[in-house]
Amino acid sequence: MSKFTAANVPEHVAIIMDGNGRWANSRGLPRTMGHRKGVEAVREAVRTAGEIGIRYLTLFAFSSENWRRPEAEVSDLMGLLKAFIRRDLAELHTQNVRVRVIGDRKNLRGDVLPLLLEAEDTTRGNTGVTLVIAFNYGSRDEMTRAMQSLALDVAQGRLAPEQITSETISSRMDTAGIPDPDLILRTSGEERLSNFLLWQAAYAELIFVSELWPDFTREVFLAALEKYGRRERRFGGLSQPQTLAVGS
Template identity: 55%
Template sequence: METAPTPAGSPPPPVHVAIIMDGNGRWAKARGLPRTAGHKRGAEAVRRTVEAARALGISYLTLYAFSSENWKRPTNEVTDLMGLLRLYLRNEVSNLHKNGIRLRIIGDRSRLSPDIVTLIDESEAKTAGNTALTLVLALSYGGRQEIVAAARHLAAAVAAGTLQADAIDEQALSARLFTADIPDPDLVIRTSGEKRISNFLLWQSAYAEFVFSDVLWPDFGRDQLEDAMRDFHGRDRRYGNAPG
């Protein structure tokens, strides 16, 4: 898997792209298939999109794979999703490693089964030195919960006397998020036509550009990623500054 050079005169790719993968269930329903079939096709879209991100020179790709709210789904569906996660970690990590891709997992691991946590630890360790692309999977993840956990860490440090309350600033809180060593996303994409962020990277997306695609996640791939990047490059990113 080769990384394509940026054509002369073309803008550089966004450093960090984050995607809310939505539409597996609707894709399956439209075809008279069980939701499991949609999730399986969604896993294929993950593979295509990771390959495309690496080829296009994106440095960080974060995928919203399983939210903290997804635990409320029917038990059978959660079981199927966890099974797909196991398969991905067992079967795809060697390919990621071969292609120089680092795997990172963010989220509340305490709710994951011990064997999945072990697979995560092994996968992260195996790929830790890779630099072609960092693939971040948000699992059992919620943006509000992440901020609450960071606030608790800050409060504990103040109570212990290792941090002064007036020393708490944006940098101090950012340093206690799951993404402390990952740059904030430049571009956030949501598939399936929905136009909300669903508790995803709330703090980190403060100045991200958002692209909402009508394509259902199982049909997403390089063409759709490039479309979103073209939209991104057409934006005037002022970070709160007055318009020119």
């Protein structure tokens, strides 16, 4: 197995995990089988991130729009999430992974929220990779809730309008305390953000890969990171070249 060495690894990588259904359909399988195969890709991505020194890995697990999918598919996705937490939480904890969940937590069904809270509480003291699970998440909804919070503070006299800055807004986002993503990666060949981290993506590098999410291997991840390493990040100013290499 190749060893990834980096002079400048992205601190925060966010991934839109797309293509589970198409992976299954192309093989004549139920869509649920694509989601199940996708869980294996999640495990591989978390392991790879930890090995090469990525500090934050955000995975778009379930959007606020996904509730519109067929009830059977939604139920299967919920079951997979719960199975992942129940089966993998101990291993994540052993690997020093910290779990954090972003998204609207109101009105979540059944025992999903307690399990998410358990994952956060169990791993709160860990200092390795922070695995950010975007669940029941939509960026416009996140921004709306942040604006409502700020508006309430202004209305009640706790905050003056001129005190609202980009930093103040960021502090009300679900991602408060998490650095903005350096890289947003999407699988399946689609080239859009789909209501994911719109505020936080202001200066992120975007990379789109053709592989469907169940086929997202360590090698695909490393190749995307090498591509990121060749980018020049300017942030509106002078370039900041990256240096990434894969060695044997």
